[in-house]
Amino acid sequence: MDNTNNNKPHKSHQTTIIVGAVSLVLIILLGFLYFKNRSEMKALVNEMVEEKEMLTYEFENLALDYDSLQTNSDTLNTMLEMEREKISQLIEEIQTIKATNASKIREYKKELTSLRKVLKNYVVQIDSLNQSNKALQEENLKYRKKVSNMQTTYSKLEEVKQTLEKKVKVASKLExxxxxxxxxxxxxxxxxxxxxxxxxxxxxxxxxxxxxxxxxxxxxxxxxxxxxxxxxxxxxxxxxxxxxxxxxxxxxxxxxxxxxxxxxxxxxxxxxxxxxxxxxxxxxxxxxxxxxxxxxxx
CATH class of the missing domain: 2.60.40 (Immunoglobulin-like)
Structure with missing residues:
Protein backbone atom coordinates (compact mmCIF):
# COMPACT_ATOMS: atom_id res chain seq x y z
CA MET A 1 0.00 0.00 0.00
CA ASP A 2 2.73 2.42 0.95
CA ASN A 3 4.75 1.68 -2.15
CA THR A 4 1.78 2.38 -4.32
CA ASN A 5 1.16 5.71 -2.74
CA ASN A 6 4.82 6.64 -3.00
CA ASN A 7 4.89 5.89 -6.78
CA LYS A 8 1.99 8.16 -7.64
CA PRO A 9 3.79 11.45 -6.94
CA HIS A 10 6.79 10.15 -8.79
CA LYS A 11 4.77 9.33 -11.90
CA SER A 12 2.98 12.68 -11.73
CA HIS A 13 6.32 14.47 -11.63
CA GLN A 14 7.56 12.57 -14.70
CA THR A 15 4.41 13.46 -16.60
CA THR A 16 4.86 17.11 -15.78
CA ILE A 17 8.44 17.00 -17.00
CA ILE A 18 7.42 15.30 -20.24
CA VAL A 19 4.60 17.78 -20.89
CA GLY A 20 6.91 20.69 -20.12
CA ALA A 21 9.56 19.31 -22.46
CA VAL A 22 7.06 18.79 -25.25
CA SER A 23 5.64 22.29 -24.71
CA LEU A 24 9.14 23.75 -24.80
CA VAL A 25 9.87 21.94 -28.03
CA LEU A 26 6.60 23.15 -29.49
CA ILE A 27 7.33 26.73 -28.41
CA ILE A 28 10.79 26.55 -29.92
CA LEU A 29 9.38 25.03 -33.13
CA LEU A 30 6.62 27.61 -33.33
CA GLY A 31 9.12 30.40 -32.68
CA PHE A 32 11.38 29.03 -35.39
CA LEU A 33 8.49 28.81 -37.84
CA TYR A 34 7.34 32.32 -36.87
CA PHE A 35 10.74 33.90 -37.45
CA LYS A 36 11.20 31.85 -40.61
CA ASN A 37 7.85 32.96 -42.01
CA ARG A 38 8.52 36.55 -40.94
CA SER A 39 11.85 36.47 -42.74
CA GLU A 40 10.25 35.00 -45.83
CA MET A 41 7.47 37.59 -45.74
CA LYS A 42 9.99 40.38 -45.33
CA ALA A 43 11.95 39.04 -48.29
CA LEU A 44 8.72 38.79 -50.29
CA VAL A 45 7.73 42.35 -49.39
CA ASN A 46 11.22 43.60 -50.35
CA GLU A 47 10.91 41.74 -53.62
CA MET A 48 7.52 43.34 -54.28
CA VAL A 49 8.95 46.78 -53.40
CA GLU A 50 11.77 46.19 -55.87
CA GLU A 51 9.22 45.07 -58.44
CA LYS A 52 7.24 48.27 -57.90
CA GLU A 53 10.40 50.37 -58.24
CA MET A 54 11.37 48.48 -61.40
CA LEU A 55 7.87 49.02 -62.81
CA THR A 56 8.17 52.75 -62.09
CA TYR A 57 11.59 52.79 -63.75
CA GLU A 58 10.22 51.05 -66.86
CA PHE A 59 7.34 53.54 -67.10
CA GLU A 60 9.81 56.42 -66.82
CA ASN A 61 11.95 54.90 -69.59
CA LEU A 62 8.82 54.49 -71.68
CA ALA A 63 8.03 58.16 -71.13
CA LEU A 64 11.54 59.04 -72.39
CA ASP A 65 10.95 56.86 -75.46
CA TYR A 66 7.76 58.80 -76.19
CA ASP A 67 9.59 62.10 -75.67
CA SER A 68 12.19 61.07 -78.26
CA LEU A 69 9.54 60.73 -80.97
CA GLN A 70 9.37 63.75 -83.26
CA THR A 71 7.12 64.40 -86.21
CA ASN A 72 5.78 67.28 -88.29
CA SER A 73 2.25 65.90 -88.09
CA ASP A 74 0.06 67.94 -85.75
CA THR A 75 -2.35 65.01 -85.40
CA LEU A 76 0.39 62.58 -84.35
CA ASN A 77 1.91 65.16 -82.01
CA THR A 78 -1.45 65.55 -80.27
CA MET A 79 -1.83 61.78 -79.89
CA LEU A 80 1.72 61.43 -78.58
CA GLU A 81 1.10 64.19 -76.04
CA MET A 82 -1.98 62.31 -74.82
CA GLU A 83 0.09 59.14 -74.36
CA ARG A 84 2.77 61.10 -72.46
CA GLU A 85 0.15 62.52 -70.10
CA LYS A 86 -1.28 59.04 -69.57
CA ILE A 87 2.15 57.62 -68.68
CA SER A 88 2.83 60.52 -66.32
CA GLN A 89 -0.49 59.85 -64.58
CA LEU A 90 0.28 56.12 -64.28
CA ILE A 91 3.67 56.85 -62.73
CA GLU A 92 1.98 59.02 -60.10
CA GLU A 93 -0.56 56.26 -59.40
CA ILE A 94 2.12 53.57 -59.04
CA GLN A 95 3.95 55.70 -56.48
CA THR A 96 0.80 55.94 -54.34
CA ILE A 97 -0.16 52.24 -54.19
CA LYS A 98 1.30 49.71 -51.74
CA ALA A 99 3.97 47.35 -53.05
CA THR A 100 1.95 44.45 -51.63
CA ASN A 101 -1.03 45.26 -53.84
CA ALA A 102 -0.22 42.46 -56.29
CA SER A 103 -3.42 42.83 -58.34
CA LYS A 104 -2.73 46.51 -59.05
CA ILE A 105 0.89 45.77 -59.93
CA ARG A 106 -0.33 43.15 -62.45
CA GLU A 107 -2.71 45.71 -63.98
CA TYR A 108 0.09 48.23 -64.40
CA LYS A 109 2.31 45.57 -65.98
CA LYS A 110 -0.42 44.85 -68.52
CA GLU A 111 -0.79 48.60 -69.14
CA LEU A 112 2.97 48.86 -69.65
CA THR A 113 2.90 46.07 -72.24
CA SER A 114 -0.01 47.76 -74.02
CA LEU A 115 1.74 51.14 -74.08
CA ARG A 116 4.89 49.56 -75.50
CA LYS A 117 2.85 48.08 -78.36
CA VAL A 118 1.30 51.51 -78.98
CA LEU A 119 4.80 53.02 -78.96
CA LYS A 120 5.98 50.54 -81.62
CA ASN A 121 2.96 51.45 -83.74
CA TYR A 122 3.79 55.16 -83.45
CA VAL A 123 7.42 54.45 -84.34
CA VAL A 124 6.29 52.67 -87.52
CA GLN A 125 3.90 55.53 -88.41
CA ILE A 126 6.49 58.22 -87.80
CA ASP A 127 9.16 56.32 -89.73
CA SER A 128 6.76 55.93 -92.65
CA LEU A 129 5.83 59.61 -92.42
CA ASN A 130 9.50 60.63 -92.30
CA GLN A 131 10.21 58.50 -95.35
CA SER A 132 7.31 60.15 -97.16
CA ASN A 133 8.52 63.59 -96.08
CA LYS A 134 12.02 62.76 -97.26
CA ALA A 135 10.67 61.66 -100.63
CA LEU A 136 8.59 64.85 -100.83
CA GLN A 137 11.61 66.97 -99.88
CA GLU A 138 13.68 65.30 -102.59
CA GLU A 139 10.85 65.81 -105.07
CA ASN A 140 10.50 69.42 -103.94
CA LEU A 141 14.25 69.93 -104.35
CA LYS A 142 14.08 68.52 -107.88
CA TYR A 143 11.10 70.76 -108.61
CA ARG A 144 12.89 73.85 -107.26
CA LYS A 145 15.95 73.01 -109.33
CA LYS A 146 13.72 72.59 -112.36
CA VAL A 147 12.00 75.91 -111.64
CA SER A 148 15.39 77.54 -111.07
CA ASN A 149 16.65 76.17 -114.40
CA MET A 150 13.49 77.39 -116.10
CA GLN A 151 13.90 80.83 -114.53
CA THR A 152 17.54 80.90 -115.63
CA THR A 153 16.50 79.86 -119.14
CA TYR A 154 13.73 82.46 -119.13
CA SER A 155 16.16 85.14 -117.95
CA LYS A 156 18.58 84.21 -120.71
CA LEU A 157 15.78 84.24 -123.27
CA GLU A 158 14.63 87.59 -121.92
CA GLU A 159 18.17 88.93 -122.27
CA VAL A 160 18.34 87.58 -125.81
CA LYS A 161 14.92 89.09 -126.52
CA GLN A 162 15.97 92.48 -125.14
CA THR A 163 19.22 92.31 -127.10
CA LEU A 164 17.33 91.47 -130.28
CA GLU A 165 14.81 94.23 -129.58
CA LYS A 166 17.66 96.67 -129.15
CA LYS A 167 19.21 95.47 -132.38
CA VAL A 168 15.88 95.73 -134.17
CA LYS A 169 15.36 99.17 -132.67
CA VAL A 170 18.79 100.27 -133.79
CA ALA A 171 18.25 98.69 -137.20
CA SER A 172 14.86 100.39 -137.53
CA LYS A 173 16.33 103.81 -136.69
CA LEU A 174 16.08 106.23 -139.59
CA GLU A 175 19.33 107.62 -140.95
Missing amino acids: TYNIEADGLNSKNRTTTKTSRVSKIRICFSIQKNITAEVGEKTIYLRVLRPDGALLYHSKEDLFLHENKKINYSSKRIIEYGGEEVDVCLYYQVDAGELTKGEYVADIFADGYNIGTMTFNLK
Whole structure:
Protein backbone atom coordinates (compact mmCIF):
# COMPACT_ATOMS: atom_id res chain seq x y z
CA MET A 1 0.00 0.00 0.00
CA ASP A 2 2.73 2.42 0.95
CA ASN A 3 4.75 1.68 -2.15
CA THR A 4 1.78 2.38 -4.32
CA ASN A 5 1.16 5.71 -2.74
CA ASN A 6 4.82 6.64 -3.00
CA ASN A 7 4.89 5.89 -6.78
CA LYS A 8 1.99 8.16 -7.64
CA PRO A 9 3.79 11.45 -6.94
CA HIS A 10 6.79 10.15 -8.79
CA LYS A 11 4.77 9.33 -11.90
CA SER A 12 2.98 12.68 -11.73
CA HIS A 13 6.32 14.47 -11.63
CA GLN A 14 7.56 12.57 -14.70
CA THR A 15 4.41 13.46 -16.60
CA THR A 16 4.86 17.11 -15.78
CA ILE A 17 8.44 17.00 -17.00
CA ILE A 18 7.42 15.30 -20.24
CA VAL A 19 4.60 17.78 -20.89
CA GLY A 20 6.91 20.69 -20.12
CA ALA A 21 9.56 19.31 -22.46
CA VAL A 22 7.06 18.79 -25.25
CA SER A 23 5.64 22.29 -24.71
CA LEU A 24 9.14 23.75 -24.80
CA VAL A 25 9.87 21.94 -28.03
CA LEU A 26 6.60 23.15 -29.49
CA ILE A 27 7.33 26.73 -28.41
CA ILE A 28 10.79 26.55 -29.92
CA LEU A 29 9.38 25.03 -33.13
CA LEU A 30 6.62 27.61 -33.33
CA GLY A 31 9.12 30.40 -32.68
CA PHE A 32 11.38 29.03 -35.39
CA LEU A 33 8.49 28.81 -37.84
CA TYR A 34 7.34 32.32 -36.87
CA PHE A 35 10.74 33.90 -37.45
CA LYS A 36 11.20 31.85 -40.61
CA ASN A 37 7.85 32.96 -42.01
CA ARG A 38 8.52 36.55 -40.94
CA SER A 39 11.85 36.47 -42.74
CA GLU A 40 10.25 35.00 -45.83
CA MET A 41 7.47 37.59 -45.74
CA LYS A 42 9.99 40.38 -45.33
CA ALA A 43 11.95 39.04 -48.29
CA LEU A 44 8.72 38.79 -50.29
CA VAL A 45 7.73 42.35 -49.39
CA ASN A 46 11.22 43.60 -50.35
CA GLU A 47 10.91 41.74 -53.62
CA MET A 48 7.52 43.34 -54.28
CA VAL A 49 8.95 46.78 -53.40
CA GLU A 50 11.77 46.19 -55.87
CA GLU A 51 9.22 45.07 -58.44
CA LYS A 52 7.24 48.27 -57.90
CA GLU A 53 10.40 50.37 -58.24
CA MET A 54 11.37 48.48 -61.40
CA LEU A 55 7.87 49.02 -62.81
CA THR A 56 8.17 52.75 -62.09
CA TYR A 57 11.59 52.79 -63.75
CA GLU A 58 10.22 51.05 -66.86
CA PHE A 59 7.34 53.54 -67.10
CA GLU A 60 9.81 56.42 -66.82
CA ASN A 61 11.95 54.90 -69.59
CA LEU A 62 8.82 54.49 -71.68
CA ALA A 63 8.03 58.16 -71.13
CA LEU A 64 11.54 59.04 -72.39
CA ASP A 65 10.95 56.86 -75.46
CA TYR A 66 7.76 58.80 -76.19
CA ASP A 67 9.59 62.10 -75.67
CA SER A 68 12.19 61.07 -78.26
CA LEU A 69 9.54 60.73 -80.97
CA GLN A 70 9.37 63.75 -83.26
CA THR A 71 7.12 64.40 -86.21
CA ASN A 72 5.78 67.28 -88.29
CA SER A 73 2.25 65.90 -88.09
CA ASP A 74 0.06 67.94 -85.75
CA THR A 75 -2.35 65.01 -85.40
CA LEU A 76 0.39 62.58 -84.35
CA ASN A 77 1.91 65.16 -82.01
CA THR A 78 -1.45 65.55 -80.27
CA MET A 79 -1.83 61.78 -79.89
CA LEU A 80 1.72 61.43 -78.58
CA GLU A 81 1.10 64.19 -76.04
CA MET A 82 -1.98 62.31 -74.82
CA GLU A 83 0.09 59.14 -74.36
CA ARG A 84 2.77 61.10 -72.46
CA GLU A 85 0.15 62.52 -70.10
CA LYS A 86 -1.28 59.04 -69.57
CA ILE A 87 2.15 57.62 -68.68
CA SER A 88 2.83 60.52 -66.32
CA GLN A 89 -0.49 59.85 -64.58
CA LEU A 90 0.28 56.12 -64.28
CA ILE A 91 3.67 56.85 -62.73
CA GLU A 92 1.98 59.02 -60.10
CA GLU A 93 -0.56 56.26 -59.40
CA ILE A 94 2.12 53.57 -59.04
CA GLN A 95 3.95 55.70 -56.48
CA THR A 96 0.80 55.94 -54.34
CA ILE A 97 -0.16 52.24 -54.19
CA LYS A 98 1.30 49.71 -51.74
CA ALA A 99 3.97 47.35 -53.05
CA THR A 100 1.95 44.45 -51.63
CA ASN A 101 -1.03 45.26 -53.84
CA ALA A 102 -0.22 42.46 -56.29
CA SER A 103 -3.42 42.83 -58.34
CA LYS A 104 -2.73 46.51 -59.05
CA ILE A 105 0.89 45.77 -59.93
CA ARG A 106 -0.33 43.15 -62.45
CA GLU A 107 -2.71 45.71 -63.98
CA TYR A 108 0.09 48.23 -64.40
CA LYS A 109 2.31 45.57 -65.98
CA LYS A 110 -0.42 44.85 -68.52
CA GLU A 111 -0.79 48.60 -69.14
CA LEU A 112 2.97 48.86 -69.65
CA THR A 113 2.90 46.07 -72.24
CA SER A 114 -0.01 47.76 -74.02
CA LEU A 115 1.74 51.14 -74.08
CA ARG A 116 4.89 49.56 -75.50
CA LYS A 117 2.85 48.08 -78.36
CA VAL A 118 1.30 51.51 -78.98
CA LEU A 119 4.80 53.02 -78.96
CA LYS A 120 5.98 50.54 -81.62
CA ASN A 121 2.96 51.45 -83.74
CA TYR A 122 3.79 55.16 -83.45
CA VAL A 123 7.42 54.45 -84.34
CA VAL A 124 6.29 52.67 -87.52
CA GLN A 125 3.90 55.53 -88.41
CA ILE A 126 6.49 58.22 -87.80
CA ASP A 127 9.16 56.32 -89.73
CA SER A 128 6.76 55.93 -92.65
CA LEU A 129 5.83 59.61 -92.42
CA ASN A 130 9.50 60.63 -92.30
CA GLN A 131 10.21 58.50 -95.35
CA SER A 132 7.31 60.15 -97.16
CA ASN A 133 8.52 63.59 -96.08
CA LYS A 134 12.02 62.76 -97.26
CA ALA A 135 10.67 61.66 -100.63
CA LEU A 136 8.59 64.85 -100.83
CA GLN A 137 11.61 66.97 -99.88
CA GLU A 138 13.68 65.30 -102.59
CA GLU A 139 10.85 65.81 -105.07
CA ASN A 140 10.50 69.42 -103.94
CA LEU A 141 14.25 69.93 -104.35
CA LYS A 142 14.08 68.52 -107.88
CA TYR A 143 11.10 70.76 -108.61
CA ARG A 144 12.89 73.85 -107.26
CA LYS A 145 15.95 73.01 -109.33
CA LYS A 146 13.72 72.59 -112.36
CA VAL A 147 12.00 75.91 -111.64
CA SER A 148 15.39 77.54 -111.07
CA ASN A 149 16.65 76.17 -114.40
CA MET A 150 13.49 77.39 -116.10
CA GLN A 151 13.90 80.83 -114.53
CA THR A 152 17.54 80.90 -115.63
CA THR A 153 16.50 79.86 -119.14
CA TYR A 154 13.73 82.46 -119.13
CA SER A 155 16.16 85.14 -117.95
CA LYS A 156 18.58 84.21 -120.71
CA LEU A 157 15.78 84.24 -123.27
CA GLU A 158 14.63 87.59 -121.92
CA GLU A 159 18.17 88.93 -122.27
CA VAL A 160 18.34 87.58 -125.81
CA LYS A 161 14.92 89.09 -126.52
CA GLN A 162 15.97 92.48 -125.14
CA THR A 163 19.22 92.31 -127.10
CA LEU A 164 17.33 91.47 -130.28
CA GLU A 165 14.81 94.23 -129.58
CA LYS A 166 17.66 96.67 -129.15
CA LYS A 167 19.21 95.47 -132.38
CA VAL A 168 15.88 95.73 -134.17
CA LYS A 169 15.36 99.17 -132.67
CA VAL A 170 18.79 100.27 -133.79
CA ALA A 171 18.25 98.69 -137.20
CA SER A 172 14.86 100.39 -137.53
CA LYS A 173 16.33 103.81 -136.69
CA LEU A 174 16.08 106.23 -139.59
CA GLU A 175 19.33 107.62 -140.95
CA THR A 176 19.98 110.74 -142.98
CA TYR A 177 22.61 111.81 -145.46
CA ASN A 178 23.31 114.71 -147.83
CA ILE A 179 22.29 117.23 -145.19
CA GLU A 180 22.42 120.80 -146.49
CA ALA A 181 21.67 124.11 -144.78
CA ASP A 182 20.87 127.44 -146.46
CA GLY A 183 19.88 130.93 -145.42
CA LEU A 184 17.06 132.30 -147.59
CA ASN A 185 16.13 135.95 -148.05
CA SER A 186 12.63 137.29 -148.50
CA LYS A 187 12.73 136.28 -152.19
CA ASN A 188 13.79 132.70 -151.30
CA ARG A 189 17.28 133.25 -152.63
CA THR A 190 20.21 131.83 -150.75
CA THR A 191 22.30 134.14 -148.60
CA THR A 192 24.79 133.79 -145.76
CA LYS A 193 24.35 137.32 -144.40
CA THR A 194 22.49 137.24 -141.10
CA SER A 195 20.90 140.63 -141.80
CA ARG A 196 19.23 139.30 -144.98
CA VAL A 197 18.23 135.80 -143.83
CA SER A 198 14.46 135.45 -143.31
CA LYS A 199 14.36 131.65 -143.34
CA ILE A 200 16.73 128.83 -142.56
CA ARG A 201 16.27 125.76 -144.76
CA ILE A 202 17.59 122.33 -143.84
CA CYS A 203 17.30 119.65 -146.53
CA PHE A 204 18.39 115.99 -146.33
CA SER A 205 17.62 112.48 -147.55
CA ILE A 206 16.29 109.69 -145.33
CA GLN A 207 17.82 106.37 -146.28
CA LYS A 208 15.89 103.27 -147.31
CA ASN A 209 15.14 101.05 -144.27
CA ILE A 210 12.93 97.94 -144.60
CA THR A 211 13.01 97.26 -140.85
CA ALA A 212 11.66 100.70 -139.92
CA GLU A 213 7.99 101.10 -139.11
CA VAL A 214 6.16 102.61 -142.05
CA GLY A 215 3.48 105.29 -141.88
CA GLU A 216 3.37 108.89 -140.75
CA LYS A 217 6.60 110.21 -139.24
CA THR A 218 7.08 113.54 -137.49
CA ILE A 219 10.49 115.01 -138.24
CA TYR A 220 11.76 117.63 -135.77
CA LEU A 221 14.48 120.23 -136.32
CA ARG A 222 16.51 122.00 -133.66
CA VAL A 223 18.79 124.88 -134.70
CA LEU A 224 21.32 126.27 -132.20
CA ARG A 225 22.91 129.70 -132.57
CA PRO A 226 26.68 130.18 -132.13
CA ASP A 227 26.03 131.13 -128.48
CA GLY A 228 24.17 127.81 -127.91
CA ALA A 229 20.68 129.37 -127.75
CA LEU A 230 17.90 127.40 -129.45
CA LEU A 231 15.91 129.09 -132.21
CA TYR A 232 12.20 128.51 -131.51
CA HIS A 233 8.93 130.44 -131.49
CA SER A 234 6.90 129.00 -128.61
CA LYS A 235 7.63 127.29 -125.32
CA GLU A 236 4.76 124.96 -126.18
CA ASP A 237 6.66 123.57 -129.16
CA LEU A 238 7.86 120.38 -127.42
CA PHE A 239 8.66 116.77 -128.33
CA LEU A 240 9.87 113.73 -126.39
CA HIS A 241 13.54 112.79 -126.57
CA GLU A 242 15.29 110.39 -124.15
CA ASN A 243 12.29 110.56 -121.78
CA LYS A 244 12.46 114.36 -121.68
CA LYS A 245 10.34 116.99 -123.37
CA ILE A 246 12.48 119.51 -125.26
CA ASN A 247 11.71 122.42 -127.59
CA TYR A 248 12.06 122.23 -131.33
CA SER A 249 12.64 124.91 -133.96
CA SER A 250 10.31 123.43 -136.59
CA LYS A 251 8.66 120.13 -137.53
CA ARG A 252 7.14 118.35 -140.51
CA ILE A 253 4.97 115.25 -140.90
CA ILE A 254 5.93 112.93 -143.76
CA GLU A 255 4.65 109.59 -145.07
CA TYR A 256 7.42 107.01 -144.85
CA GLY A 257 7.11 103.71 -146.71
CA GLY A 258 10.55 102.30 -146.09
CA GLU A 259 12.05 103.75 -149.25
CA GLU A 260 14.45 106.69 -149.59
CA VAL A 261 12.77 110.08 -149.30
CA ASP A 262 13.96 113.71 -149.53
CA VAL A 263 12.82 116.16 -146.86
CA CYS A 264 13.22 119.89 -146.23
CA LEU A 265 12.37 121.80 -143.03
CA TYR A 266 12.19 125.57 -142.64
CA TYR A 267 12.59 127.90 -139.71
CA GLN A 268 11.06 131.40 -140.03
CA VAL A 269 13.60 133.83 -138.54
CA ASP A 270 12.45 136.65 -136.27
CA ALA A 271 13.99 140.08 -136.79
CA GLY A 272 17.38 140.46 -135.04
CA GLU A 273 17.34 136.82 -133.94
CA LEU A 274 20.46 135.68 -135.80
CA THR A 275 24.11 136.27 -134.94
CA LYS A 276 27.26 135.69 -136.93
CA GLY A 277 29.08 132.40 -136.49
CA GLU A 278 28.63 128.62 -136.62
CA TYR A 279 25.17 127.10 -136.25
CA VAL A 280 24.28 123.50 -135.37
CA ALA A 281 21.27 121.74 -136.91
CA ASP A 282 19.96 118.50 -135.31
CA ILE A 283 17.30 116.32 -136.94
CA PHE A 284 15.05 113.97 -134.87
CA ALA A 285 12.55 111.21 -135.64
CA ASP A 286 10.98 108.46 -133.46
CA GLY A 287 12.81 109.89 -130.44
CA TYR A 288 16.24 109.52 -132.05
CA ASN A 289 18.73 112.06 -133.33
CA ILE A 290 18.99 110.97 -136.96
CA GLY A 291 21.36 113.62 -138.26
CA THR A 292 23.56 116.59 -137.31
CA MET A 293 25.35 119.24 -139.33
CA THR A 294 26.95 122.68 -138.90
CA PHE A 295 26.77 125.75 -141.09
CA ASN A 296 27.96 129.35 -140.92
CA LEU A 297 26.26 132.69 -141.33
CA LYS A 298 28.11 136.00 -141.72
